[in-house]
Amino acid sequence: MTSPRPYALCALLGLWALTALTPAQAAEAWPTRPVTIIVPGAAGGSVDTPIRLLGQKLSSLTGQPVIVVNRPGSGGIIGTQAFLRTPADGYTLLAGNVGPQAINYSAYPNLPYKAADLRPVAGVISFPNVLVVNASTGYKSVADLVAAIKSSPKQASFGSAGIGQTSHLMGELFNLRTHSTAVHVPYKGSAPATMALLAGETRFQFDNLTLALPHIQSQKLRALAVTSESRVPELPQVPTMAEAGYKNMLSSAWVGIFVASATPADMAAKIETAMAAAMQDAELRDKLSQTGGLPSALSGQAFAEFVQKDTGKWKEAIDSSGIKLD
Numbered sequence: 001m002t003s004p005r006p007y008a009l010c011a012l013l014g015l016w017a018l019t020a021l022t023p024a025q026a027a028e029a030w031p032t033r034p035v036t037i038i039v040p041g042a043a044g045g046s047v048d049t050p051i052r053l054l055g056q057k058l059s060s061l062t063g064q065p066v067i068v069v070n071r072p073g074s075g076g077i078i079g080t081q082a083f084l085r086t087p088a089d090g091y092t093l094l095a096g097n098v099g100p101q102a103i104n105y106s107a108y109p110n111l112p113y114k115a116a117d118l119r120p121v122a123g124v125i126s127f128p129n130v131l132v133v134n135a136s137t138g139y140k141s142v143a144d145l146v147a148a149i150k151s152s153p154k155q156a157s158f159g160s161a162g163i164g165q166t167s168h169l170m171g172e173l174f175n176l177r178t179h180s181t182a183v184h185v186p187y188k189g190s191a192p193a194t195m196a197l198l199a200g201e202t203r204f205q206f207d208n209l210t211l212a213l214p215h216i217q218s219q220k221l222r223a224l225a226v227t228s229e230s231r232v233p234e235l236p237q238v239p240t241m242a243e244a245g246y247k248n249m250l251s252s253a254w255v256g257i258f259v260a261s262a263t264p265a266d267m268a269a270k271i272e273t274a275m276a277a278a279m280q281d282a283e284l285r286d287k288l289s290q291t292g293g294l295p296s297a298l299s300g301q302a303f304a305e306f307v308q309k310d311t312g313k314w315k316e317a318i319d320s321s322g323i324k325l326d
Helices: 006-019 048-062 074-084 098-107 142-151 166-178 190-198 209-217 265-279 282-289 300-321
Strands: 035-039 066-070 092-097 118-134 157-160 183-186 204-208 221-226 252-260
Touching: 035 048, 035 074, 048 066, 048 118, 048 252, 048 265, 048 282, 074 092, 074 098, 074 252, 092 098, 092 118, 098 166, 098 252, 098 300, 118 142, 118 166, 118 190, 118 209, 118 265, 118 300, 142 221, 157 166, 157 190, 166 183, 166 204, 166 300, 190 204, 190 209, 190 221, 204 209, 209 221, 252 265, 252 300, 265 282
Parallel strands: 035 066, 035 092, 157 183, 157 204
Antiparallel strands: 092 252, 118 204, 118 221, 118 252
């Protein structure tokens, strides 16, 4: 007989922790009724799909329905506000992500919520970015690109999916880290930005790996580096930004679970335990991987520290570029 897979064993242990309770403890267990997760984005999007997979697993582990509600609009502000208007009882959760829970704090001078209103509970998934150039160019490395930008700064530009998007801010961070002055050219979405790069209108772009991969595989775009801590399975020959010689360039479009900061500590701890059990499940992690992202292993304090660090990184990029949204 083979030994249980580590993730499956951890999930079983987490489930046992949720169910093997005395009658007195069971009265205080979580959850004892349906749970709602608010997604501050559209149905079928990069935040929504992983959360629905998580909800299905969480429901099967706890025996309670998990309902996903979409509240898109205004860069995640509408959904976050809708969440903060609900009772802080642990039965409504927020599917936080890099936009509303990291970038917005510095980008919006009049943001109607603050980081202290939320408590990070668990990471769910992250989507690394990739630095790409038109494959017809002679740029074979990040160093080649930086040298070309510095030799003709007035002709150097990078495209993005729009002002304040991660593709924009990564370009600004790239300028900051490489002491370059490439000009930002915003487009109305990732697809038109990529078309512009393919047409030679811009010189480089930071894009979501999942979106850029088909163009890389068809050899229309060349990947110079990925912004993750380690190389990605889809592009094993492509170095990380750190390996390419440029540190402090980590970036991902991450998704995680948050509760209101007013949620009782014992309730938040129970939610954290349940989320950890779900996220350690091998079946869920396999399904999340199939969406093109990297399943998270962060929970509790480790996830909170990650969010805080990521918020600081984006603040640096936003302050250096002078971006202000409203």
